[in-house]
Amino acid sequence: KNEVEQSPQNLTAQEGEFITINCSYSVGISALHWLQQHPGGGIVSLFMLSSGKKKHGRLIATINIQEKHSSLHITASHPRDSAVYICAVSNTGNQFYFGTGTSLTVIP
Amino acid sequence: DSGVTQTPKHLITATGQRVTLRCSPRSGDLSVYWYQQSLDQGLQFLIQYYNGEERAKGNILERFSAQQFPDLHSELNLSSLELGDSALYFCASSGLAVPYNEQFFGPGTRLTVL
Numbered sequence: 672k673n674e675v676e677q678s679p680q681n682l683t684a685q686e687g688e689f690i691t692i693n694c695s696y697s698v699g700i701s702a703l704h705w706l707q708q709h710p711g712g713g714i715v716s717l718f719m720l721s722s723g724k725k726k727h728g729r730l731i732a733t734i735n736i737q738e739k740h741s742s743l744h745i746t747a748s749h750p751r752d753s754a755v756y757i758c759a760v761s762n763t764g765n766q767f768y769f770g771t772g773t774s775l776t777v778i779p
Numbered sequence: 780d781s782g783v784t785q786t787p788k789h790l791i792t793a794t795g796q797r798v799t800l801r802c803s804p805r806s807g808d809l810s811v812y813w814y815q816q817s818l819d820q821g822l823q824f825l826i827q828y829y830n831g832e833e834r835a836k837g838n839i840l841e842r843f844s845a846q847q848f849p850d851l852h853s854e855l856n857l858s859s860l861e862l863g864d865s866a867l868y869f870c871a872s873s874g875l876a877v878p879y880n881e882q883f884f885g886p887g888t889r890l891t892v893l
Contacts, residue, residue: 706884712887713887714871714887715781715884716882757822764835766835767812767824767837768824769821771821
């Protein structure tokens with residue numbers, strides 16, 4: 672059983688659409704991370720959160736600790752948002768567990 | 780540019796060989812993490828060092844080892860290589876040892892074992 676589950680696995684959207692990617696986890700965590708990986712392979716950390724909600728530009732991340740669930744929202748999606756989005760959790764023992772990623776394609 | 784550098788970018792070698800991957804963290808960051816990303820397993824946490832000391836161990840095989848030097852750069856040593864070790868190896872750095880600290884990823888080293 673995977674400690675971190677993401678859905679959907681693949682997502683295609685039209686430019687301008689509102690996008691939601693979901694992440695559920697089964698372990699106790701100290702923080703949840705959202706990562707973005709572009710086709711070239713580079714990974715960028717988008718958010719790290721342990722409660723509530725964070726916003727950066729058109730990206731919003733929320734977490735519900737009681738339900739062990741997080742969502743990543745992209746408003747007014749753009750083709751440059753096309754990437755793989757990976758959810759990861761870390762625990763107090765400094766262990767990291769990763770979801771399998773959501774591949775997003777935004778069509779102009 | 781995250782400020783984290785990794786060398787080499789690409790490495791092709793044969794089964795049974797040994798390789799060393801190098802990572803230089805962002806200036807001022809004391810913590811270095813190593814990750815493996817393969818097609819079948821996805822991203823996996825291997826090991827973390829903080830200021831020269833091993834801090835946490837993940838799914839690192841016994842054939843793999845790492846260290847962090849006094850100048851804070853880190854090396855990941857992979858020995859007795861197998862076909863299944865072919866993967867992207869990322870390092871990341873952060874300022875603190877704790878897991879609730881933003882990490883900055885290097886560009887990765889693509890290892891191909893033939």
